[in-house]
Amino acid sequence: MGIVSPGFFGRRRSDDPALPPGQYRTEDFPVLSAGPTPRISPDEWEFTITTETGQVHRWSWTEFLALKQDDVSTDIHCVTSWSKLGTSWRGVSLDTLFESVESECEFTMAHSYGGYTTNVPLDDLLGGKAWIAHQFDGETLEPAHGGPARLLVPHLYFWKSAKWVRGLELLRQDEPGFWESNGYHMYGDPWREERYW
Amino acid sequence: MTDSADLDYLDGNAAAGPLSEFFAVDVVSARGRCAHCGRTAALATARLYPSSHGLLLRCPGCTEILLRLVDSGDSVCLDLHGLSFVELHRDEGGSQPNPQPPA
Ligand SMILES: [Zn+2]
Numbered sequence: 001m002g003i004v005s006p007g008f009f010g011r012r013r014s015d016d017p018a019l020p021p022g023q024y025r026t027e028d029f030p031v032l033s034a035g036p037t038p039r040i041s042p043d044e045w046e047f048t049i050t051t052e053t054g055q056v057h058r059w060s061w062t063e064f065l066a067l068k069q070d071d072v073s074t075d076i077h078c079v080t081s082w083s084k085l086g087t088s089w090r091g092v093s094l095d096t097l098f099e100s101v102e103s104e105c106e107f108t109m110a111h112s113y114g115g116y117t118t119n120v121p122l123d124d125l126l127g128g129k130a131w132i133a134h135q136f137d138g139e140t141l142e143p144a145h146g147g148p149a150r151l152l153v154p155h156l157y158f159w160k161s162a163k164w165v166r167g168l169e170l171l172r173q174d175e176p177g178f179w180e181s182n183g184y185h186m187y188g189d190p191w192r193e194e195r196y197w
Numbered sequence: 198m199t200d201s202a203d204l205d206y207l208d209g210n211a212a213a214g215p216l217s218e219f220f221a222v223d224v225v226s227a228r229g230r231c232a233h234c235g236r237t238a239a240l241a242t243a244r245l246y247p248s249s250h251g252l253l254l255r256c257p258g259c260t261e262i263l264l265r266l267v268d269s270g271d272s273v274c275l276d277l278h279g280l281s282f283v284e285l286h287r288d289e290g291g292s293q294p295n296p297q298p299p300a
Contacts, residue, residue: 033246034248080249181276182251182265183267184267
């Protein structure tokens with residue numbers, strides 16, 4: 001997806017077509033801490049997809065790593081106005097995880113260790129647009145950045161890419177997650193600047 | 198987690214400025230009860246997580262959220278559902294008895 005273009009350093013943001021409106025480019029990876037960082041060991045980690053009928057699809061860490069792995073290069077955009085271009089991730093596509101899941105729902109809620117939630121339409125998780133990522137820049141994903149694994153939905157603002165993700169719940173109707181219930185946009189498209197209600 | 202170099206929060210006094218837009222008094226000196234564990238203490242003793250998505254005050258007893266504030270520029274949203282009450286002492290004038298029952 002994103003291509004790192006050298007030579008943009010120092011240019012005004014409006015000159016850089018990779019930057020959505022109101023964003024500036026950073027080389028850092030800022031950590032926004034909304035609470036204590038959960039420390040989840042691989043043996044206690046699991047990922048689940050729960051359908052509207054209550055059926056639970058479950059992967060242990062070992063099962064998760066045995067699935068087809070994708071290497072993803074993409075730009076990420078935080079609602080607090082920083083964008084980081086050409087980031088590298090490794091993880092499992094949601095298309096792979098949803099292969100065995102049957103559901104008529106159009107909406108999902110991502111749930112994280114530590115209690116965080118965020119809502120994402122199912123269409124935005126499928127079609128090669130989203131992953132459960134466990135490596136960043138060739139290294140194991142650090143707890144501060146959401147390790148052991150985080151949701152990666154790079155075409156939406158980064159608060160949708162839930163850190164410490166532990167499962168997806170399929171929903172018949174869209175419901176607000178943690179930030180969406182207190183001022184943040186239900187969808188969060190950075191190209192349309194969908195930051196707040 | 199207990200290493201002080203690892204602290205990722207501030208104390209609740211740092212919430213006084215942003216909250217002053219809502220409250221006529223210095224609300225961080227008020228006592229609040231955590232709706233989750235019942236711990237009751239001055240909001241200044243809560244933990245403020247400076248996530249730039251919004252201001253979060255968490256209970257130091259159970260780490261659940263007491264209060265959330267999101268400033269979107271055009272509006273400010275305050276979520277207080279983690280506090281089951283807030284008690285403010287009228288301590289101006291020291292020993293004066295409170296003439297009215299709490300509202
Ligand atoms: Zn508590």
